[in-house]
Amino acid sequence: LFQHLLERLALDPKDNLTTLPCACFRGHLTLAKLLINYVFDLNEKCQTLGRTPPHFAVAADSEEIVEILLTAGADPNIKNNAGSTPLHWS
Numbered sequence: 001l002f003q004h005l006l007e008r009l010a011l012d013p014k015d016n017l018t019t020l021p022c023a024c025f026r027g028h029l030t031l032a033k034l035l036i037n038y039v040f041d042l043n044e045k046c047q048t049l050g051r052t053p054p055h056f057a058v059a060a061d062s063e064e065i066v067e068i069l070l071t072a073g074a075d076p077n078i079k080n081n082a083g084s085t086p087l088h089w090s
Contacts, residue, residue, distance in 0.1 A: 019031075019035055019040065020032065020035045020036070020040040020041075020042070020044070020053050021044070021046055021051065021052070021053050021055075021056045022056075023035055023065075024053045024054075024056035024057040024060060024062065024065050024069070025056035025057075025059060025060050026060065027060045027061075027062045027065065029062070029064050029065055029068075032053075032057075032065045032068065032069075033068060036068060036069065036072045042054075042069055042072055042073055042074035042075075043074060043075050043078055045078070045080070049080055049081055049082075050079070050080040050081035050082075051080045052074065052075070052078050052080070052086070053069055053074060054066060054069050054070070054074050054075075054076055054078075054086040055080055055084075055085075055086050055089070057069055057086075058086045058089045058090050059089060066086070066090075
C-alpha cells in the first residue's frame with residue numbers, strides 16, 4: 001500500500017523532496033494524514049529551498065493539510081532559505 005502511494009506521488013529523487021512535503025505540495029490530503037500519523041518530521045526542511053511541509057501545504061492552497069499539520073505540532077514560524085515563513089505566504 002505504501003509503495004503504491006509513493007508511486008502515485010511520482011517522487012523524483014532529484015527533487016530532494018521527502019514523502020510528506022511532496023504530499024503537502026500536491027494536495028494529497030489522505031496521504032498527508034497517513035504520513036503525519038506515522039510521525040514523519042513535520043518541520044523537516046527540503047535541502048534545495050529549505051521549505052517545510054507547512055510551506056508546501058500553503059503553496060498548494062491546501063487549508064485542510066495546513067490545519068492538520070498545525071494541529072499535529074508543525075511550526076509555522078520556520079523560515080525557508082529565502083527567509084520566509086509559511087505565514088508570509090498565507
